[in-house]
Amino acid sequence: MLNDTIAAISTALGEGGIAIIRVSGPDAFNIAGKFLTRKNFDSSGKLYLTNLIDESGNIIDRVLAVHFTKPKTYTGEDICEIHTHGGILIARTCLELLLSNGARLAQPGEFTRRAFINSRIDLSQAEGVLSLIKSKSLEALHAAARTLTGELSGEIKHIHGEILNIQSNIEINLDFPEGEAFNDSVLPELEGVITRLRDLLSRCQAGLTLQNGIKAVIAGSPNVGKSSLLNALLRKNRAIVTDIPGTTRDIIQEGIIINGLPVTLSDTAGLRDTDNVIEAQGVKLAQEALTNSDLCLYVIDSSRGLTQDEKNFIDSLDSSRTILIFNKADLTPVTTQVNTSCEKVYVSAKTLTGLDELKALIYEKSCNDSLLTNGLNISAGQLEDLRESLISLTEARHSIINQEGEDITAGLINSARILLLRVLGLDAGDELLDNMFNRFCVGK
Ligand SMILES: Nc1nc2c(ncn2[C@@H]2O[C@H](COP(=O)(O)OP(=O)(O)OP(=O)(O)O)[C@@H](O)[C@H]2O)c(=O)[nH]1
Numbered sequence: 001m002l003n004d005t006i007a008a009i010s011t012a013l014g015e016g017g018i019a020i021i022r023v024s025g026p027d028a029f030n031i032a033g034k035f036l037t038r039k040n041f042d043s044s045g046k047l048y049l050t051n052l053i054d055e056s057g058n059i060i061d062r063v064l065a066v067h068f069t070k071p072k073t074y075t076g077e078d079i080c081e082i083h084t085h086g087g088i089l090i091a092r093t094c095l096e097l098l099l100s101n102g103a104r105l106a107q108p109g110e111f112t113r114r115a116f117i118n119s120r121i122d123l124s125q126a127e128g129v130l131s132l133i134k135s136k137s138l139e140a141l142h143a144a145a146r147t148l149t150g151e152l153s154g155e156i157k158h159i160h161g162e163i164l165n166i167q168s169n170i171e172i173n174l175d176f177p178e179g180e181a182f183n184d185s186v187l188p189e190l191e192g193v194i195t196r197l198r199d200l201l202s203r204c205q206a207g208l209t210l211q212n213g214i215k216a217v218i219a220g221s222p223n224v225g226k227s228s229l230l231n232a233l234l235r236k237n238r239a240i241v242t243d244i245p246g247t248t249r250d251i252i253q254e255g256i257i258i259n260g261l262p263v264t265l266s267d268t269a270g271l272r273d274t275d276n277v278i279e280a281q282g283v284k285l286a287q288e289a290l291t292n293s294d295l296c297l298y299v300i301d302s303s304r305g306l307t308q309d310e311k312n313f314i315d316s317l318d319s320s321r322t323i324l325i326f327n328k329a330d331l332t333p334v335t336t337q338v339n340t341s342c343e344k345v346y347v348s349a350k351t352l353t354g355l356d357e358l359k360a361l362i363y364e365k366s367c368n369d370s371l372l373t374n375g376l377n378i379s380a381g382q383l384e385d386l387r388e389s390l391i392s393l394t395e396a397r398h399s400i401i402n403q404e405g406e407d408i409t410a411g412l413i414n415s416a417r418i419l420l421l422r423v424l425g426l427d428a429g430d431e432l433l434d435n436m437f438n439r440f441c442v443g444k
């Protein structure tokens with residue numbers, strides 16, 4: 001596979017200042033060279049001004065071209081980049097010339113996949129590249145950059161080294177069972193590794209939250225001010241507001257960023273039994289959205305007090321994922337007792353009071369502040385491997401305490417170690433790699 005030379009347009013398609021066509025592989029210089037009038041690219045990494053010509057020698061564009069000589073390149077192979085003037089036709093023509101002269105169109109993420117195969121980066125750094133491109137906030141960008149620069153791999157390698165130590169201590173004991181009881185020294189070491197891996201997992205969890213954001217659904221009875229609240233949080237009139245109960249039918253989704261955390265807000269139809277077919281569909285959609293949400297923003301009209309239906313509904317909600325919002329705080333409140341451990345906040349969508357407190361609560365409920373600023377990027381699959389690794393280590397700890405036998409402990413520790421290698425991509429099968437790199441765009 002690596003004997004061939006790949007090419008793709010690496011910049012976004014469309015009209016822009018410049019477009020970059022990238023060619024990587026053993027024949028990169030030869031293939032690209034056929035269409036560049038300049039023959040001398042002595043300095044690796046230096047941009048040269050030259051003409052881009054077609055097979056008949058017609059000038060297509062005046063371009064900048066650069067050779068990156070292997071092995072210290074993005075992919076670890078020879079790379080030629082041609083920087084054309086931005087324009088779909090120029091970039092496409094250039095790419096077609098390369099493809100009809102020996103290059104193959106790169107698959108999504110294939111340049112980065114080659115970087116991984118040629119050991120220029122490990123799998124967690126590849127994830128960092130992807131996250132960097134997809135980041136929606138500065139904080140998410142920082143988390144991706146920390147991963148890309150190897151902070152995550154460094155920590156995993158460190159933990160892997162410690163596990164390897166423990167494993168060899170246990171295995172020595174398997175070979176010389178008459179020696180000292182191994183658990184005296186191994187147990188505290190293992191506990192240290194468990195703590196370290198748990199911390200790392202929290203940082204990765206925070207990174208994933210930063211990258212994917214959270215889904216918050218605004219729900220509640222009709223007319224309590226859900227749509228008004230959406231508009232207030234967005235600071236624009238996105239949803240229709242009237243004093244007629246049952247105004248909102250479809251789900252209205254908009255994104256906001258709270259301290260770097262992307263939050264998708266969904267305004268939904270007021271929850272009630274209704275004979276109106278359209279409204280009933282809206283209510284069904286609202287219920288589905290709630291099931292799939294990370295956070296429920298349950299709105300109550302504080303000037304009206306709670307109905308029995310509302311009390312029952314609140315009882316059914318998971319308090320760790322719910323914020324009770326007493327809206328219309330500008331009006332005289334009617335106090336009703338609610339026995340719930342849900343966080344509560346008073347707001348007025350009309351006078352825009354209490355919105356900062358609400359935002360702070362949304363943020364607090366979704367992530368831990370210090371972890372968020374230390375977030376590391378990882379894919380959901382890699383996070384799962386880290387989690388499994390932690391479970392194996394915890395089981396190994398139990399097996400030592402319960403004296404289940406050194407071979408069982410050694411087996412569990414070995415599984416934990418192999419899972420860490422998978423995160424780095426050192427034990428990755430083709431399927432894992434396909435899953436990983438298919439999420440990239442062509443040209444990356
Ligand atoms: N005084 C006051 N009125 C509000 C406030 N928020 C909303 N309202 C009014 O309450 C009425 C209903 O507002 P909506 O935002 O449409 O309520 P909703 O919950 O989306 O209603 P449905 O879509 O029908 O479920 C409108 O007349 C709003 O002007 C508030 O904070 N204070």
Ligand SMILES: [Mg+2]
Pocket residue numbers: 226227228239240247248267268269270
């Ligand atoms: Mg509404």
